[in-house]
Amino acid sequence: MLDLIIRNITNRKVRSALTICGIALGIFAVIVMGAMSENFHQTFERSMSVTSDKIRVFAESGVFGGGLTDNKVSDVLRVAGVKDAYGLLMTTFDEDKMGMTGKQILGVPPEKSSVALYPVELKAGRYLNPGDSYHVVVGNNIKREYELQVGSKFEIHDKYFTVVGILDYTGSIFDNAVIIPLKTAQDLYNVGDSVSYIFAVPDERVDAEMLSKRIELSVKGTSTLSPGELEVQARQSFMIFSVITISSGLLAAIIGGLCVMNTMLMSVAERTREFGILKAMGAETRDILLLTLGEASCMGLFGGVLGILVGVGSVFIMNTWLAKTRIVLFLITPRLLVIAMLFALLIGALSGLYPAYRASKMSPMEALKHA
Amino acid sequence: MPEEQEIILKIENLSRTYTQGKIPVHALRCACISVRKGELLAIMGPSGSGKSTLLALVGTLEKASGGTAVLDGTDLTKVPEKLLPRVRREKIGFVFQHYNLIPTLSALENVELAMRFSGVPKKERKQRAKVLLEELGLGERLDHKPTELSGGEQQRVSIARALANNPALILADEPTGEVDSKTRDSIIRIFKELSTKGQTIIVVTHDPEVAKECTRVLRITDGMIKD
Numbered sequence: 285m286l287d288l289i290i291r292n293i294t295n296r297k298v299r300s301a302l303t304i305c306g307i308a309l310g311i312f313a314v315i316v317m318g319a320m321s322e323n324f325h326q327t328f329e330r331s332m333s334v335t336s337d338k339i340r341v342f343a344e345s346g347v348f349g350g351g352l353t354d355n356k357v358s359d360v361l362r363v364a365g366v367k368d369a370y371g372l373l374m375t376t377f378d379e380d381k382m383g384m385t386g387k388q389i390l391g392v393p394p395e396k397s398s399v400a401l402y403p404v405e406l407k408a409g410r411y412l413n414p415g416d417s418y419h420v421v422v423g424n425n426i427k428r429e430y431e432l433q434v435g436s437k438f439e440i441h442d443k444y445f446t447v448v449g450i451l452d453y454t455g456s457i458f459d460n461a462v463i464i465p466l467k468t469a470q471d472l473y474n475v476g477d478s479v480s481y482i483f484a485v486p487d488e489r490v491d492a493e494m495l496s497k498r499i500e501l502s503v504k505g506t507s508t509l510s511p512g513e514l515e516v517q518a519r520q521s522f523m524i525f526s527v528i529t530i531s532s533g534l535l536a537a538i539i540g541g542l543c544v545m546n547t548m549l550m551s552v553a554e555r556t557r558e559f560g561i562l563k564a565m566g567a568e569t570r571d572i573l574l575l576t577l578g579e580a581s582c583m584g585l586f587g588g589v590l591g592i593l594v595g596v597g598s599v600f601i602m603n604t605w606l607a608k609t610r611i612v613l614f615l616i617t618p619r620l621l622v623i624a625m626l627f628a629l630l631i632g633a634l635s636g637l638y639p640a641y642r643a644s645k646m647s648p649m650e651a652l653k654h655a
Numbered sequence: 656m657p658e659e660q661e662i663i664l665k666i667e668n669l670s671r672t673y674t675q676g677k678i679p680v681h682a683l684r685c686a687c688i689s690v691r692k693g694e695l696l697a698i699m700g701p702s703g704s705g706k707s708t709l710l711a712l713v714g715t716l717e718k719a720s721g722g723t724a725v726l727d728g729t730d731l732t733k734v735p736e737k738l739l740p741r742v743r744r745e746k747i748g749f750v751f752q753h754y755n756l757i758p759t760l761s762a763l764e765n766v767e768l769a770m771r772f773s774g775v776p777k778k779e780r781k782q783r784a785k786v787l788l789e790e791l792g793l794g795e796r797l798d799h800k801p802t803e804l805s806g807g808e809q810q811r812v813s814i815a816r817a818l819a820n821n822p823a824l825i826l827a828d829e830p831t832g833e834v835d836s837k838t839r840d841s842i843i844r845i846f847k848e849l850s851t852k853g854q855t856i857i858v859v860t861h862d863p864e865v866a867k868e869c870t871r872v873l874r875i876t877d878g879m880i881k882d
């Protein structure tokens with residue numbers, strides 16, 4: 285039967301090609317939008333996994349309200365169940381005033397730098413040590429962009445820093461981080477002894493959610509975000525993003541599906557007489573359905589393959605182009621490819637369903653009388 | 656010869672009424688015909704007299720309004736809808752005025768197609784299609800598409816297709832309606848040959864030259880036909 289299906293498709297070259305392009309365009313959109321969502325998802329998951337063990341403590345008035353200073357760290361440390369705590373000053377990188385590229389300066393106490401970065405590993409060099417001042421550990425993307433090595437000079441806010449460590453690539457926010465000693469950061473930005481957050485590391489076997497509440501109650505003027513709460517917050521914004529990107533992709537693909545439905549209805553109407561002949565020859569309803577549904581599904585298949593090829597190709601080109609600016613926007617995952625392909629087939633088959641039904645329901649004599 | 660042969664098709668009181676809006680059209684009224692195996696039966700009658708309707712009913716392309724038609728032991732009017740395709744495949748071959756070949760398929764593939772639906776293995780059906788077409792003098796035209804064949808050649812392909820599944824009955828609706836007299840004669844010759852080999856054929860025709868060559872001629876007027 286497959287040969288007949290292929291023959292019907294190739295026999296109407298231009299029309300089939302246009303239909304296939306319609307689906308391909310839809311699947312292309314699914315791939316590009318999906319790749320964006322996948323990339324976001326991956327960064328999100330990895331960022332979650334590298335920060336999930338810590339409780340964030342910030343000033344009641346909010347992150348930008350100020351008012352959180354170094355001396356609160358010792359208050360947090362005193363809360364039972366807190367294993368470790370440190371203040372952290374977070375600002376966007378000077379060069380990037382709008383914060384668009386996500387490059388961040390993290391001021392951390394040198395002696396806590398390995399704890400603050402855990403579980404991210406060093407690719408080269410060392411973490412910050414007590415006594416470090418104009419020393420810096422850089423994330424992997426920063427290293428690539430500025431072509432840094434251990435020992436290189438790196439300019440921040442008109443001051444030169446010596447690179448002492450380079451982090452492994454993680455796919456998380458740490459890839460764009462520039463880590464300097466807290467004191468140096470506070471001097472550099474003239475903020476006295478303020479910090480943006482205090483991170484509290486819970487003892488093993490202490491419930492982070494409970495501890496989070498306890499810190500909030502016992503340290504005056506603070507509010508906390510437990511790992512669980514953070515995840516819920518982040519997941520919500522991630523969901524919204526995914527829904528927007530994926531539905532715009534799906535919309536395009538559905539338009540592709542209508543394209544197939546239109547073509548199939550046309551081709552079924554044109555071949556009314558042919559179906560009559562097939563029925564007179566003893567074709568079962570099943571055979572007729574197979575022919576029409578098969579044709580629609582094949583167009584879905586071809587459109588899907590084409591859309592995936594073009595989509596993956598463009599994503600690759602865009603990523604290479606963007607690599608220079610160090611922004612990764614797209615990620616093709618196996619599951620995205622599988623979903624796109626299944627979707628193409630589904631759209632093909634679904635939009636072939638009604639035309640196939642029409643073809644199979646025709647009375648043979650009526651069909652044969654059809655001009 | 657036909658008298659000694661068993662009756663292969665027995666039509667009794669077969670009728671068909673179309674309702675065109677509110678007015679009933681009696682396309683066929685109580686047809687009663689018995690056809691013996693190997694007969695080449697001609698049916699003649701004016702336009703609109705119900706010839707095509709009769710063939711459509713016997714060919715199970717349409718449902719009868721009443722009566723019975725027993726072909727090769729099966730009452731066609733009682734076969735459930737689901738089993739009709741099988742009856743068409745196994746018992747009936749059609750030859751149409753307009754040939755009705757599938758335009759995208761070659762001569763060989765058109766003949767093969769009939770056997771495809773009955774599940775004949777590929778090799779076997781190819782072989783049989785080739786033999787049938789060669790017997791009808793189309794050995795050189797196997798891979799030609801219908802548009803590359805003359806009307807007479809197309810009609811021979813469609814006869815080969817009708818024969819593909821060894822049907823009990825061939826129904827031909829004005830098979831010579833669109834061909835010249837020479838081609839017509841060759842088609843009649845094919846039918847006569849098939850008939851002497853035991854193939855039962857009903858031919859609807861307007862052409863007395865065709866009717867003359869048949870073993871029996873029946874006339875139909877206003878949907879009425881009797882043996």
Ligand SMILES: Nc1ncnc2c1ncn2[C@@H]1O[C@H](COP(=O)(O)OP(=O)(O)OP(=O)(O)O)[C@@H](O)[C@H]1O
Nearest residue numbers: 673674675680682701702703704705706707708709
């Ligand atoms: N689907 C239908 N609906 C209503 N009336 C129909 C239908 N099909 C056929 N008829 C009517 O039934 C009658 C017989 O038609 P039929 O096609 O059997 O004639 P015919 O003898 O084959 O004519 P011709 O020689 O022109 O082919 C005609 O009056 C026709 O108008």
Ligand SMILES: [Mg+2]
Nearest residue numbers: 706707708828
């Ligand atoms: Mg007719």
